[in-house]
Amino acid sequence: MRPLTVIGNWKMNGSLASNADWVKTVCRGMEQGMPAGRQYAVCVPTPYLAQCGELITECSLAFLSMGAQDASAHTSGAYTGEVAASMLKELGCAYVIVGHSERRQHHQEVDEQVAEKALQVLDSGMTPVICVGESADERNSGREIEVVRGQISKQVAILQDRLADCLIAYEPIWAIGTGKVASAQMAQDMHRAIRLQLAEFDEDVASHVGILYGGSVKPDNAVELFAMPDIDGGLIGGASLSPQDFLAICQA
């Protein structure tokens, strides 16, 4: 069975003081007891990885870990400003988001590069969270499956059976930070389509890959989303900034 995985993505938010308060509040809440067999993580901005890594280690909850929001497609060398996956591993990351739509939009990242980043993350012993999803225009013109299939096929071509060790996050761009959540059935339909596409490559890979939903997940819609058979958890943006809301989603 695939474990339910809930990952917070703070994006470019936080401060030394608010991070410490967040980790303390979430750890205290989780110590009261959490549903069994789930995994939780929070992806924090790079400058805060050392601080949050220490705080999360101190709280010693086997099911709570830390992640980063991006990694370089290169191993090391003359890439000013980039951060290698091996460095993220040294700081205690277990997950790394790659190909988030905000990276694709603001930094022109393309699918091949996203897959190269995922390979770097895997080679450093972490789990890549590979983001895919269509824009509002693409959905309104009925091309959402075609668009996401195109993104997934590039990942399959480069990652092959190493995809079994990745997570995929389906994040419709029109639902990110807008409050317009995809209905649970709409999300399930896309997750099913992704899993069927993966099964065309390898049924074993398809059954192992966790597919998370991201896009305006909140405490009040998480239960319905997570109950869907092909939704294996969530990638949570805005709501993960509140430790109380993040906890409520993790308990959904």
Ligand SMILES: O=C[C@H](O)COP(=O)(O)O
């Ligand atoms: O990485 C998280 C997603 O972009 C979702 O963000 P959101 O929950 O603020 O819509």
